[in-house]
Amino acid sequence: MSSSTTHPAPAAPRSRRRLLFGVLAAFLLLLAAGVAGLYWVDYDLRHPKPDSGRPGAWMTVDRDEVSGFAHVTVPVSAEDVRWGYQNGFQDDFVVLAFRIPQDELEGYKSSLPASEWADKRYVQQVDLDGFQHIGAPAPSTTSPLTCGGFYTPGKAKNIGTRVCVASRSDGTSQVWVSAVHTP
Structure with a gap:
């Protein structure tokens, strides 16, 4: 047992x-x-979903709202107009790209309140990402690239706008616009 x-x-x-x-x-x-x-x-x-309203989300807005935010008019003769509006945590961001006839470029530049136009090789990464998002040609691959900027008083914050232009071989000029709220 x-x-x-x-x-x-x-x-x-x-x-x-x-x-x-x-x-x-x-x-x-x-x-x-x-x-x-x-x-x-x-x-x-x-990576917020589009139109979610969360910071970083790309929102569906019309072209006039984007050009109004940036204080830039899109000429009637503009072709291949592309735009985007990104909702920010504190600062919203817009991009706008289009082509205009080359003979209208100087008149268009003079219509903008940019204080100085200068040749540039460097474009901010946030702008490049925005232009890539809307399917616009990359300004970093274009030479010579001429850029100018200006500030516009806003309701709560100022708007900082950057405009870059470049001539194209097809007789048009490419215009890239980016704008963001600034403190």
Whole structure:
């Protein structure tokens, strides 16, 4: 009889080991799910859906609203007009791109309140990202590139507008406009 009572004893450590492995596996599974959940939340914060109204979301607005925000008029003769409006956490951002006949370029530049026009090679990354978003040609690949800027008083904040222009081989001039609220 004593031998029958000794056999069940070795089974107990094995069941504890299985329980420990089960708890450990459940913990690791929950940990992995938590990390995946945090990644999903972080990705959603970094890439908000269009028209969500969240910071960084590209909103559907009409061309007149974008040109009004930037205080830039799109000429009647403009072709391939593209625009975008990005809702910001504190500062909204707009981009506008179009082509005009080359003989209208100087008149268009003089209609803008830009104080100085200068040749540039560098265009801010936020502008490049915005122009890429709307499918406009990249200003960084164009040479010579002439840029000017101006500030316009706004309701709560001023609007800083940058305009870059370049002649194209097809007899038109490309115009890129970006504007943002400034403190």
